[in-house]
Amino acid sequence: MSQHASRLGGLRGRSHIPFGAPSHQRLRRIPRRPRRIAMLSVHTSPLHQPGTGDAGGMNVYIVELARRLAAIDIEVEIFTRATTAALPPAVELAPGVLVRHVDAGPYEGLAKEDLPAQLCAFTHGVMQAWAGHRPGHYDLVHSHYWLSGHVGWLAAERWGVPLVHAMHTMAKVKNAALAAGDTPEPAARVIGEQQIVRAADRLIANTAEEAEELVRHYEAARELVAVVHPGVNLDRFRPADGRAAARARLGLPADALIPLFAGRIQPLKAPDILLHAVAHLLEEDPSLRERMVVPVVGGPSGSGLAKPEGLHKLAARLGICDVVRFRPPCAQDELADWYRAASVLVMPSYSESFGLVAIEAQACGTPVVAASVGGLPVAVRDGVSGTLIDGHDPADYARALRPFAQDPGRADRMGAAAAGHAQDFGWDTAAAATAEVYTEAMRERRRLRSAHG
Secondary structure, eight states: OOHHHHHHTTTTTSSSEEESOOHHHHTSOOOOOOSEEEEEESSSOTTSOTTSTTOSHHHHHHHHHHHHHHHTTOEEEEEEEOOOTTSOSEEEEETTEEEEEEOOSOSSSOOGGGGGGGHHHHHHHHHHHHHTSOTTSOSEEEEEHHHHHHHHHHHHHHHTOOEEEEOSSOHHHHHTTOOTTOOOOOHHHHHHHHHHHHHOSEEEESSHHHHHHHHHHHOOOGGGEEEOOOOBOTTTSSOTTHHHHHHHHHTOOTTOBOEEEESOBSGGGOHHHHHHHHHHHHHHOGGGGGGBOEEEEOOBOGGGGGSTTHHHHHHHHHTOTTTEEEEOOOOHHHHHHHHHHOSEEEEOOSOOSSOHHHHHHHHTTOOEEEESOTTHHHHSOBTTTEEEESSOOHHHHHHHHHHHHHOTTHHHHHHHHHHHHHTTOBHHHHHHHHHHHHHHHHHHHHHHHHHTO
16 A cells, blocks of 8 residues: 555545544444534634634634535534624534624734633623523534634533534644744644643544644543545545636646745745745746746734744845735635646645645645645645655755746646645545444443443
8 A cells, every 4th residue: 555545544435534533432333423513613703704813724724524514414614703893793604504703802903822811701792602502402513723622622511512622733742843033933822732631522624644643742641632634625626627818817827837835924835935935946947937837825913923024035135036026915706816827836834734725736636845844744745746845945946846837747747746735635524434433432422421320
């Protein structure tokens, strides 16, 4: 079996990949699925535009997962912090998916780092919503990111239901791979994550590597960790009418070399490495300047907000302003066109829990050059759908991009393989896997109740 096949394990044959659970436990009679869950996303709303502020892959994850859960008859109510007075208390995102806005702190100007002080207010809002329902309204709590985990911990205890938690990113992992000049995650977050790991009935990891990190760094119990690969919206992200048509719609040259960066602009995502790599390529072959366009699609986020013009200034210092095009975050349908138009997507990140952007690009028929970190070795099939690079030396990224400049057909050949690879990652599979995790958590909670009378 290839390394890629072993990584995907039972993705086709089993809803989720168990991590340390004895097989005889998984064969017991499975109780009903939850009817309704409370999903918590304190610091970023599923209604926000990905690529702006703190909105990114987690937003996409929550929206797509909630939609697919509702499609298999699990209602989802998503609690998130209200960021403007104009928002109604509740918004229907899709049939069976309700977004509830909770007043907790000032609507605007509150940094993510200041949110821990608002968790009591947020928890109060969640409890108020619950108090308006009959007992047993929610069967389970699914929290996303450590801030939500603390609210979920209290809510699950109060309601007597299981807590399922998804880290998405972990402080200890991020701090071990900081970009130069980036700000480390505070000790309060590390402690908070340790508390959530101990409190959760189940933990969902994006990859087997992330599951190992939970065990190694946070002493998570192996039998409580399930690996569920995130999915991609294969109806939206697909090759469609191809690269040439997408370039025409975006006003890009038909024959250009187009290495794309798409995502939040912050040191963690390392868009600066792409700019340095482009400077390397142009120094080696000045003629490329006439047929290269480098789109950077996204907005400043996180520690990148401290220097919002930093990447523009770097492009000027490197003398590549004429080839770099900065574009603001865009709607998902337009983003799909940027993927299709690109010769290659470049993801030099220092840390990625999975890398949904890589799967989205591949689903659109575009290969990926990425750092071999986090979940990217699962998201990208090295040598087939893209190229993985150890480390963050811009010269290495320049070497990986050079074949796309020398062989215009490379993007099409690898892009076809990339589109095929992405078919393994559908949201329907991810939702079914997540529902199975919910069911197991409910079964275990009932077993413990029975054992204690």
